[in-house]
Amino acid sequence: MFASLAPASLPGPSGPTCGAPSDGAPSDGARTGGVWADGLDDAQAAVAAHGDGPLVVLAGAGTGKTRALVARVAHLLSRGVPPERVLLLTFTRRAAEEMLWRASQLAGLDGRRRPFGGTFHAVAHRIVSAHSEVLGLPKGFGVLTPGEGADLMEIMRADFELSGTRTRAPRSATLVEVYSRCVNTRRPLSDVLAGDYPWCRPHQEAVGELFRAYTARKRAQGLLDYDDLLLYWDALLGDPAVGRHLSEAYEHVLVDEYQDLNPLQAEIVCRLAPRGRGLTVVGDEAQAVYGFRGASARHLREAVLGFPGALALRLERNFRSRQQVLDVANALRPGEAAASVTLYADRGPGQRPLLVRCADAVAEARALVDNVLAAHEAGERLNDQAVLVRASHHSDLIELELSARGVPYRKYGGLRFLETAHVKDFIAAGRLLSNPHDELSWYRLLRLHDGVGPTRARRLVAHAMAATDALEDWPSMVASADPPVRGPLSSTLALLAQARTCAAPGPAAEALVATLAPLIALRYPGQPTRTKDLQRLAGSARTATDLRSWLAELALDPPESTGDLAGPPVLDEDYVVISTIHSAKGLEWGTVHVPHMVDGFMPIDMALGSAEGVEEEQRLLYVAVTRARDRLYLYTPLRMHYHRRALDDRHGFAPESRFLTDDVRRLFEVHETGRGPLGPGAVTTEPGHRVAVDLDHLWC
């Protein structure tokens, strides 16, 4: 019951349109001026028809920016710009594909000649792959998933005195964060530690050495992590011999969600489009929610000011939401950004948003599901209703309540497919087929066997590293193992060696599943589901050209649920969507429910340490609110049953979210629901009034 932005939730040639962005089409007066301009309003048309100078589009939520961008691409194509000279960088790969597909349709191109586009990382992968030789990379380098990067960090941590418990040492997850932040913000380790991880500073030297070793090891094994992809792309662009050629390959570069760019990505863009020539950037400062990943809306502001002759256009007419929803959004819009874009509705006033006050989280779940079902009764498909949460576990009780009352739902975000143990095992095994010197994968695969713990795994890995091809020569590998583990090991390795002889990726992947299934059955609970997951995954390998590139694609664009692999969606399947607010970006629903409007949850306690943290939380709420077309529900439980006390003590919280100021609250209709903390029928009395209780009359 987990999922993420499934293809079904995006518009396209097929599938339901739930959660899909509305078209952003003006409701009045279609325009003339070429097929690309059909149905655009003036502001959108100006975006589409702009020439070659730098263009910055400040596009509020729901203002039809996708439509404008699609029209712009179509306009460029119809003007004679060859498709392959247009590059579109977006936040998700699906957004890119959808936009490029629509643009090619609009421009009347056949599907085979399409502009190039995708996420920064996906595009980086394509470009780095094409230039692996000059970068000194093996031809088929592997792409490390973030989880694998953390595993590698974890293994190496011990060697750098960072795993003891004498003093608090950074965990592998923290190390990965720090590493990534250094790369993406282009700041030295000392800076990042001092600014963002002060408690790690005593370990600075060890961390630095660990990072050096981590880099060296990746390089030695032909592995690139997400950060490396950007770093290598940037290096190519900065190279005197290749750089110019690479950036001149594109006449036009369009970048979506520019407020979420980090410094490394911003540098890449600058190198792709020197002085902003042929550059279009689209963004909304009020929707900047990736500060934790090193992103900064500074780049959007600098784009407006920094490129010579840049034209800034605003999209403020909102085609998605009713005015009363937008009133809330405008009230929540952080101060500085409020000056730049104020939304007004194209669709009339609509219903007043509802603020639902409940006793606690249990009552909240009950009230929320009541409202979901009431809306459903009134004709709103479950598909067109979403529960948007700050952190994945905030929906725990709601999920329970939905299940108990038989309401189907799908959860997006949260635990990711690629992070589940059995999928990691599968990927490790797959990697070994093409690279028998992949230490990390060996380690993972070996640990899967009964009787193989850290020590034996290490010894066996050492053997594999010393061998020319440990998979080819698996009998000697088995011979080097301790007697008790030889049996299971030899059967796995024999099967694996055999899997390698499969020429096509499909059969190879299936052979891998067959090899792993028994091991996984022994190791983890929930066997049938896990094997089915892997079989589905293997099924998707059939269309790939080779196993290695299939694995790299998988690392970059993972199916976020088994649902993604299940084939075309069933049309009448109707379910409520539960999503993190981050994953909900760019989507919309008729009805949006936002639970846990309590300080410590929204805003989340982790973010309260700094003013910037709180501001980002506010923008996140802004994003959540602007997902709603017609009905918006915010829920404030008055008591949270866990760790409220600790939070109160530390931060002196008000009971409800600090974002529900009087100005914001005024925009809502307030509902009290269920029993308050005082129980039903509680009476407020004059101070000093006492009720007499006769405890003795029975004993007279």
Place this chain on the structure above:
DNA sequence: GGTAACTGGGTTTTT
């Protein structure tokens, strides 16, 4: 020596 099984403490957001 090495691994498995048990127990207790902490849990954001994602390309």
Place this chain on the structure above:
DNA sequence: CCCAGTTACC
């Protein structure tokens, strides 16, 4: 629910 530390077994 996942990770680290502890203890009990081979």
